Amino acid sequence: MYVAAMAAIVVTMFLALARAAIGPTVFDRILAVNMFGTKTVLLIAVAGFLTGRPEWLDLAIVYTLVNFTGTLAVLRFARFGNLARDDRKADRS
Amino acid sequence: MRLGVLALLVAVWLSLSGPYTLHEWLILAFGVVSVLFVWRLYLALDRAAGGGSEFFRASSWLRLPRFLVAFALKVAAANLHTTKLILAPKIDLQPRLRRVPASQKTSFGQVLYANFITLTPGTITLDLRDDELLVYALDAESEGDVMDGSMDRDVLRLEGGPD
Amino acid sequence: MNGALDIVTAVLLVAGGFFCVVGGIGLHRFSDFYQRTHAASVTDTAGAGLMLLGLMVQGGLSMVTLKLVLVLAFLLFSSPAIAHALVKAAHGHGLALELDDPGKDGDAAG
Structure with a gap:
């Protein structure tokens, strides 16, 4: 059953990667990459159970948070072309 | 509410790394530092948001x-x-x-x-x-x-x- | 290992896998970006939720289950935040919203 679940996750990851490659807009790509990251978290968790090493869940937790921060950073970069600028004025527009 | 968040942070840290490492003073120190740091961030964000987190009472x-x-x-x-x-x-x-x-x-x-x-x-x-x-x-x-x-x-x- | 619990886990994992693939298919069948965010949200809620529930059944009452609950909680907080940030950025960027009844409620939004 773990193998079936992992197969489903891997299929979804390929579908998400295909969407990230096709685009057409940058937002489609970010959405697909974020979905890919969520699937990675699930893959780590299920693989941990498959191999009998639930300690991998710590990696899953960290990956969840890194995925969240990373997606926001890429989105910000795509929008402002800069990660450090104070965009409080730009946001009001 | 503020103390509630502190308690929540301590609980999360304990559940992730605490029970097995409480006798290691170095890891305990890391835990105290990280919990206080995140709590400090929360207080700053709460102030910046105008104290909007007075939502959860007991x-x-x-x-x-x-x-x-x-x-x-x-x-x-x-x-x-x-x-x-x-x-x-x-x-x-x-x-x-x-x-x-x-x-x-x-x-x-x-x-x-x-x-x-x-x-x-x-x-x-x-x-x-x-x-x-x-x-x-x-x-x-x-x-x-x-x-x-x-x-x-x-x-x-x-x-x-x-x- | 308990036989009945294994069956519950298997059902939940397969159901979660089904919703994951459905979301992946939706990512390709829907025609514009705003619709695709809904497909992604299917995998983020039903797919991830059912799979993690299935693993929780295996974990029983233990630290493992607590960590699974934490993963699920982080996912449920981060996925709407990401979806909202993406959609708002796309809307603010001027990506066209295709509406069935334009002008009724959605005018001057941004």
Whole structure:
């Protein structure tokens, strides 16, 4: 059953990667990459159970948070072309 | 509330690394430092947001289970409907934008409501401004729970409003 | 290992996998970006939720289950935040919203 679940996750990851490659807009790509990251978290968790090493869940937790921060950073970069600028004025527009 | 967040942070740290390492003074020190650092960040953010997190009083925690059940049921129903839309032989959508009032008193409650809508497949919050949400929905059935105000009431009930 | 619990886990994992693939298919069948966010939200809620629930059944009452609950809680907080940030950025960027009934409620939004 773990193998079936992992197969489903891997299929979804390929579908998400295909969407990230096709685009057409940058937002489609970010959405697909974020979905890919969520699937990675699930893959780590299920693989941990498959191999009998639930300690991998710590990696899953960290990956969840890194995925969240990373997606926001890429989105910000795509929008402002800069990660450090104070965009409080730009946001009001 | 502020001490509640501190207790929550300590609980999270304990559950992730505490029980096996409490005798290691170095790791314990790391834990204390990281908990205090995150708490300091929370206090700064809370002040920047104008203290909007006065949402959870002790009584709110008691109402949480009922909210979670209502939440799970609504999300499950929306998932089934969106799955039907995706797997339909012909994609047939009537996308629409709606303005809906967010009647929660605290800003935390309004954000929770907006997140609730976004999390439900078929509806997504575009904007939150002046106690009003801008909601994008896939079709008439998807927006049902938002338009009849039942999700609004769920969050209101958690906030301590009328039943 | 308990036989009945294994069956519950298997059902939940397969159901979660089904919703994951459905979301992946939706990502390709829907025609514009705003619709695709809904497909992604199917995998983030039903897919991830059912799979983690299935693993929780295996974990029983233990630290493992607590960590699974934490993963699920983080996912349920981060996925709407990401979806909202993406949609708002796309809308603010001027990506066209295709509406069935334009001008009724969605005018002057942004």
